[in-house]
Amino acid sequence: DTGVSQNPRHKITKRGQNVTFRCDPISEHNRLYWYRQTLGQGPEFLTYFQNEAQLEKSRLLSDRFSAERPKGSFSTLEIQRTEQGDSAMYLCASSPKEVVGMENIQYFGAGTRLSVL
């Protein structure tokens, strides 16, 4: 168990550029989540996959954001035409198939910090 892996750890981009982040969940975890965390705040839910199906999307996920999990393993989060307000830490989490007493346990990666200049 190597934990949830996110790449890159840091990304600096200019306003208007597109960026893509990758998340590799813990092996055999079938659920994968994306959250956004701004300075001084708790994480905010963006979207959730079960296997390759995207089952929940937050209203925070504007049409400039898209997430995929094509083979039910790793996931990518793309932001098109970045804005300064997109600057944040983007966190990925994964969770295994549930058993009683272990419902909705999410394991987080270290995040990708995005700075939009």
Added chain:
Amino acid sequence: AQSVTQLGSHVSVSEGALVLLRCNYSSSVPPYLFWYVQYPNQGLQLLLKYTSAATLVKGINGFEAEFKKSETSFHLTKPSAHMRDAAEYFCAVSDGRMGRRALTFGSGTRLQVQP
């Protein structure tokens, strides 16, 4: 809709003193409740969870929390603070119904431990 309120954005205690971090939640359905800890430049680590079993929950690093439905609270405690406990702590709630997975987090409490 669910929400979490963490009272006190900063808490400072002396090493060896009691740690009490407050969390109140709002949920229209039976909730799952969690405490996470975040160290600088790291992701969130699960401390403990409540998922409708025992109301007093023990977690890692000597932390525990008690679910009080009547008070809609899930406060985090530790009898004796250690320097390594200095970090940001987040309380989170999720809908206990099947298929709902999004965690709603509070805004966090930064714990400072004085020597």
